[in-house]
Amino acid sequence: MLGKINDRKLPVSPPADAGRPAACRTWDSRLCVIMRLLLIEDETSLLDLVQRSLTRAGFTTDAVGTADEARGALSGSRYDAVVLDLGLPDEDGLAILRDLRGGRDTTPVLILTARDGVEDRVTGLNTGADDYLLKPFAMPELIARLKALLRRPSGALGVVLEAGNIRFDTAGREVMVDGRLLALTAREMTLLENLLRRAGRVVPKRHLEERVYGFDDEVTPNSLEVLLHRLRRKLAGGGFSGEIHTIRGVGYMLAETAA
Amino acid sequence: MTAEKQDRRWSLQARLAWRLGFVLLGSMLLVALVISQYAWFALDDLDDVGLQVQASQIAKHTQVRDGALTVELPPSLQQAYHESGDGYMYAVLDPQGQIIAASSEKARRSFSGLSLGSGVPARTVFRLLDADGQESSYYAMLDTAGLPAGYILVAQGRIHPDVFIDTLLSEFAKRIGWTLPLVLAAALFIAIWTIRTSLRPIKELSLRARQIGPQTRNLRLPTEGVAEEILPLPLAINSALDRLEQGFEMQRRFTANAAHELRTPLAVLTARLAELQDGPDIRLLAGDIGRMNRLVAQLLQVSRLEGALLKFETLDLNPAAETVVAFLAPLAIGAGKSVALTASSKPVLVEASADALENALRNLVENAIAHTAPGTEVMVLVSPDGSIAVRDHGPGVPVEQREQIFERFWRGRNRQHPGAGLGLAIVAETMRGHGGRVTVGDAPGGGAEFVLHFPLHSLRQD
Numbered sequence: 001m002l003g004k005i006n007d008r009k010l011p012v013s014p015p016a017d018a019g020r021p022a023a024c025r026t027w028d029s030r031l032c033v034i035m036r037l038l039l040i041e042d043e044t045s046l047l048d049l050v051q052r053s054l055t056r057a058g059f060t061t062d063a064v065g066t067a068d069e070a071r072g073a074l075s076g077s078r079y080d081a082v083v084l085d086l087g088l089p090d091e092d093g094l095a096i097l098r099d100l101r102g103g104r105d106t107t108p109v110l111i112l113t114a115r116d117g118v119e120d121r122v123t124g125l126n127t128g129a130d131d132y133l134l135k136p137f138a139m140p141e142l143i144a145r146l147k148a149l150l151r152r153p154s155g156a157l158g159v160v161l162e163a164g165n166i167r168f169d170t171a172g173r174e175v176m177v178d179g180r181l182l183a184l185t186a187r188e189m190t191l192l193e194n195l196l197r198r199a200g201r202v203v204p205k206r207h208l209e210e211r212v213y214g215f216d217d218e219v220t221p222n223s224l225e226v227l228l229h230r231l232r233r234k235l236a237g238g239g240f241s242g243e244i245h246t247i248r249g250v251g252y253m254l255a256e257t258a259a
Numbered sequence: 260m261t262a263e264k265q266d267r268r269w270s271l272q273a274r275l276a277w278r279l280g281f282v283l284l285g286s287m288l289l290v291a292l293v294i295s296q297y298a299w300f301a302l303d304d305l306d307d308v309g310l311q312v313q314a315s316q317i318a319k320h321t322q323v324r325d326g327a328l329t330v331e332l333p334p335s336l337q338q339a340y341h342e343s344g345d346g347y348m349y350a351v352l353d354p355q356g357q358i359i360a361a362s363s364e365k366a367r368r369s370f371s372g373l374s375l376g377s378g379v380p381a382r383t384v385f386r387l388l389d390a391d392g393q394e395s396s397y398y399a400m401l402d403t404a405g406l407p408a409g410y411i412l413v414a415q416g417r418i419h420p421d422v423f424i425d426t427l428l429s430e431f432a433k434r435i436g437w438t439l440p441l442v443l444a445a446a447l448f449i450a451i452w453t454i455r456t457s458l459r460p461i462k463e464l465s466l467r468a469r470q471i472g473p474q475t476r477n478l479r480l481p482t483e484g485v486a487e488e489i490l491p492l493p494l495a496i497n498s499a500l501d502r503l504e505q506g507f508e509m510q511r512r513f514t515a516n517a518a519h520e521l522r523t524p525l526a527v528l529t530a531r532l533a534e535l536q537d538g539p540d541i542r543l544l545a546g547d548i549g550r551m552n553r554l555v556a557q558l559l560q561v562s563r564l565e566g567a568l569l570k571f572e573t574l575d576l577n578p579a580a581e582t583v584v585a586f587l588a589p590l591a592i593g594a595g596k597s598v599a600l601t602a603s604s605k606p607v608l609v610e611a612s613a614d615a616l617e618n619a620l621r622n623l624v625e626n627a628i629a630h631t632a633p634g635t636e637v638m639v640l641v642s643p644d645g646s647i648a649v650r651d652h653g654p655g656v657p658v659e660q661r662e663q664i665f666e667r668f669w670r671g672r673n674r675q676h677p678g679a680g681l682g683l684a685i686v687a688e689t690m691r692g693h694g695g696r697v698t699v700g701d702a703p704g705g706g707a708e709f710v711l712h713f714p715l716h717s718l719r720q721d
Contacts, residue, residue: 043523049530114522136526136552139533202585247588248636249600250581255592 035156036078037146039063040070040093041085041112050083053139059146067091074100079107080156081149083142086113086124094127101128108149112137144200151197161196164242164256166235168196177238187212188231191224195244195254204251228252271458275450283443287436294431295424302423306415307384310400313413317349318404321411328353328409330360348397350412359409369397370412387414457486464493476504514562521555557681560618564685569612569692573716576607576616576641583620584639591628591637598628598637608716609645611693616713619689619697620647622682623709627651631706638702645695645715650702661699686711 037059041047044065051063062079064070067088074082074096082100086093097109108130113120121132131145150157153170161168167176170193175182184192190212195203205224212227213219232244243258321330330351332340340347340362348366351359361367369387387397399414464480471478479500480493529548535541584600591598620639627637630653640648656664665687668680683697686709690697695713702708 043527046523046527046530049527049534053530053533114519114526134556135522136529136548136555139530200589202588204581204585245588245592245597247584247597247599249602249639250584250588253588253592255589 035059035080035150037061038070038073038079038082040065040067040083040088040096042066042088043085050139050142054143054146057143065089067093067096070096071099074105081108081110081146083110083112083146084129086111086115086120094124097124097127097129106154108152108155110142110145110149112142148198148201151199153197158197161193161199163196163199163254164240166196166240166242168193177235177240180238182234182238184231184234187227188234191227191231192235192254195252199242199254199256202247202251202253206251208251271454272451275454276447279446279450280443283439283446287439291428291431294427298424298427306398307400309415310384310398310413311402313347313349313415314400314402314404314411317351317411317413318402318406321351321406321409323407328359328406346416348414352410352412354408354410356410366414369414370399457489460485461489468496471500473507476500476507511562514558518555518559518562525552525555554681557685560685561681561688564615564688564692569615571610571612571693573608574611574613574616576609576645576647576713577602579611579613579616580620580639580641580647583617583624587621587624587628590625594628595633596628596631596635596637598624598639601638601640603641603643605643607641607643607645609693609713610716611713615689615692616711619686619711620649622686623649623697623711626682627653627707627709630654645713646710647713648708648710650704650706650708652702652704652706655701655705655707656699664699665697 035058037054039047039051039054039061041050041063042065047063047065051061054061062073064073065088067090070084070088073079084093084097088096093111093113097111100107100109109128110131110133111124111129112133112135113124114135124132130149133142133145147157149155151161152158159169159171161170165178167179168174168189169176173189175184175189175192191208194208194211209219209224212224228244228246235244241258242254242256245253245255247253316336317330317332320332320336321328323329328351340349345363345365348362348369350361350366350370352370353359358367358370361370382403383401385399385401386394387399389395397414397416399412401410401412403409404411460481464485467478467480479497482490482493482497485493525548529552532541532545532548580600580602584598588598624637624639627649628651631637631651632653635652637652638648638650640650642648665683667684686697690711690713693713695711698710698712700708700710
């Protein structure tokens with residue numbers, strides 16, 4: 001693993017086809033994005049396991065065990081996201097985060113830690129972390145959160161949003177279900193985009209209303225529900241494998257697969 | 260019972276009051292006693308002096324003329340003897356003891372019975388006997404009083420000692436005794452004032468002591484302004500509290516560290532299991548590890564709850580509940596259930612620790628999701644009275660278990676539910692730490708309803 005850091009300092013060579021993530025083999029290769037992650041974790045067995053899972057999920061990962069190695073890796077190349085353990089043997093993981101943000105680097109950082117005090121969480125997020133996952137964690141949770149980070153407009157997965165058999169090209173404003181184009185209105189698309197960007201997590205109703213409706217729009221309390229009802233019908237008609245759930249009183253959640 | 264005991268307990272002020280009163284009264288009595296005793300002795304001296312003065316006066320007016328004694332008292336003296344009504348008597352005797360002159364017939368009679376033995380000392384004081392041979396109240400003195408020959412006998416009715424002392428005492432009471440209540444009042448005032456001022460810090464001490472608890476272990480008793488005699492007590496208590504806090508802190512850190520250290524291996528275990536091919540055994544193992552994870556997380560929560568001094572802030576229950584519901588909604592949906600929130604239309608401000616509040620609510624909602632029937636909804640309800648209710652559509656909690664479920668490691672009769680039995684204990688402890696409580700009852704549509712009651716922000720501002 002130590003060898004890899006040195007590799008990363010070399011000019012990035014195009015990845016070999018054999019190493020291409022599963023996602024890229026399934027989908028149109030023109031749209032295929034290879035996501036590079038840096039994994040910083042001092043517990044070698046955990047590091048190894050996480051790296052294997054992430055690789056299987058289609059990420060390319062570099063794994064390092066110390067802050068020193070992490071700095072080397074970060075200065076040598078660009079990553080789409082960083083998974084950072086706070087309890088490193090040589091330095092506090094937060095120092096790495098602080099340096100990264102100090103250098104105007106906006107690479108999404110997910111903190112992975114055993115520290116779960118609210119203060120630790122707040123400090124982490126205030127220092128510039130984008131998400132916080134507590135040990136022990138379920139691997140699908142880590143992957144879902146990483147994807148959510150990458151689905152941000154600026155993220156590696158931010159242009160083409162995928163969930164289940166749905167595929168949303170935000171640049172071309174095209175929605176495909178199982179490869180078939182789905183006709184949606186502009187508002188329905190905005191709604192779907194916002195749900196897709198945070199697939200698997202609850203999106204507050206307020207947040208959606210702000211995105212979907214402008215200042216001048218007449219919004220009644222159930223405008224959004226009516227819109228969502230139409231979107232659900234269209235998605236179901238198109239054969240969407242997942243589902244949009246209503247969390248009454250809070251918001252909505254798009255699940256990749258139907259429960 | 261304690262009230263009864265307290266009634267029997269004397270207050271320091273009352274104790275001091277009656278003791279001081281007792282001492283003052285006693286010293287007054289002692290003074291009176293000393294005075295009367297002194298008066299008693301003084302009386303004898305007074306008698307002696309009076310007799311001597313009489314004798315020398317009589318002697319001054321007694322001359323020897325033609326070998327015989329003659330007594331010629333000036334009229335004023337005669338008058339005085341007369342007016343005394345035999346209170347004072349005299350007689351002049353020749354060397355043979357014959358009465359030559361006397362102040363009155365009574366004196367002549369009183370003195371006539373005396374026999375002068377030979378060798379009569381120069382001056383003799385004695386008591387006259389009355390007709391019955393009993394001692395009378397007259398003191399008499401036989402003296403030569405500087406006469407060349409013969410004797411002078413003088414006597415006076417003794418001042419009645421009882422009367423004298425009574426008079427003296429009544430004078431004492433009139434002139435000095437009235438100061439007794441005043442002195443007593445002044446002494447009491449000073450005593451009570453001193454007690455009050457020196458004990459005031461004790462009241463503050465006990466007020467502060469009442470605030471010290473597991474969540475406020477860092478508080479110490481104030482030592483400023485405490486009287487020197489009392490100071491050792493707060494100092495000793497403070498150092499005892501220091502030692503207790505150290506022990507407590509060590510215990511807490513051990514729990515926290517143990518739970519913390521368990522997390523990484525558990526994460527490895529979880530990840531390793533995810534690597535394996537899915538199957539019934541793997542799913543059982545995953546369940547076991549999940550339970551272990553939960554237990555470790557709860558142990559950490561407990562250690563934090565006991566240890567951390569809860570940081571209170573004013574916060575709105577609506578967004579807090581929304582955070583928890585949003586956080587757990589994926590879990591509910593994954594289990595084929597759902598969760599909903601009915602927020603209060605207005606902010607519900609309470610004084611609470613955000614972390615502890617969310618943990619408590621999360622425990623309740625997780626339980627509700629686990630127990631509610633598939634396809635049903637868990638409802639979280641925020642009320643303006645500062646409470647959050649969590650309702651499920653499960654079997655509910657039997658009335659007889661509604662107390663026990665909040666005990667640590669209590670896990671019902673059927674142990675199928677994969678909990679460690681710490682969740683509700685954490686909730687109950689959290690609520691106690693907030694000055695609130697958690698209650699359990701029946702939900703309107705059947706199922707259990709757990710309610711977290713927080714004291715409202717405005718009510719805590721006393």
